[in-house]
Amino acid sequence: MSAHRTFSVQILALAAAWGIAPLVARADECLLKNSVPSITTTGSASAEVEPNIATITLGAVTERPTASEAASENARAAQAIVAEIKAQGVEARDVRTLAVTLSPVYDETLDANGRLIKRKLRGYSARNDLSIRVRQMAKAGALARQLIDKGANSFGGVVFEYESREEKFDALRTAAVRDALRKATSYVNGLGLKLGRVLEISTPSPHAFAPAAMAKSVQSDPASAIPIEPGVETLQTDVQVSWELAQ
The missing domain is CATH 3.30.70.2970 (Protein of unknown function (DUF541), domain 2)
Incomplete structure (x- = not known):
């Protein structure tokens, strides 16, 4: 085991005792990412939903x-x-x-x-x-x-x-990871390299944009109902993924 790895294991053990292991693990991931050749790409995915x-x-x-x-x-x-x-x-x-x-x-x-x-x-x-x-x-x-x-x-x-909000975002997260993979693959193919193990995944909070377009009117009786237009909302999520580069 290398001196760097031994030191990291010792730090993580000490951090676990102090209750700050997640912070040190994050730092250890950054050290690993910076110590090997790597590539980082950002994937995005979006979808329009009509509120129900x-x-x-x-x-x-x-x-x-x-x-x-x-x-x-x-x-x-x-x-x-x-x-x-x-x-x-x-x-x-x-x-x-x-x-x-x-x-x-x-x-x-x-x-x-x-x-x-x-x-x-x-x-x-x-x-x-x-x-x-x-x-x-x-x-x-x-x-x-x-x-x-x-x-x-x-x-x-x-x-x-709208119903099933989390399920919709789960599907978008999967699509965003695939988008990041597609971009990374397109870069390394031209260099004769391959993608190795995943070093880091960063996921900012998903978000929804205000209605972007008007949908059908939901008024059932034009003479008495108050016109209510739900519009269309755009959901979007992004993910940043870092891979080790391999020959």
Whole structure:
């Protein structure tokens, strides 16, 4: 065993006792990579996916002269919204309360310089915000319209998701490694060399780009549904691989 290898083994044993073995192992990999002829290439892979889940955020806001009136009427409005959500077949696991608040509302008078000179209590504002995950995208727009008709007067927007996210990224990682291998092979073939063992694999976090194009409209009834367009999202992952060069 070489002196360098013996030293590395001793360091790793000591690091294991200290709980920092991963850091030292990484350093040892870098030493190995720098000590032999090598080639490093970056592989990329991407795919477009159309979201098939919509998470709608909306709620009811009620302002009344007293805190009790505001809270009571807001509770009734929220109950009507939740009842409609259940009536439309949305599962309980897909409905979540985001916030329930009650706060005073003031009328303010400012002077010519914008300084507050008078503040008078006008009443109280009660608010109940919900998020609803809609797994049938075609129904999202119609459901949003129905909930507004039932008393939802605050609309926070829509977030799109898609099923099997990790499985899609797993496939992209495999494709990215193949891309890195293809590039490395094209370089060494012209030099009469071969790829040896893999010395290092570096994988930055995969990422998704904002919708790049509009897909079909999911509104089911143009007269009543709120148009919701999921668009197309681009998933991308990269990998950097280093190989030892062999004759």
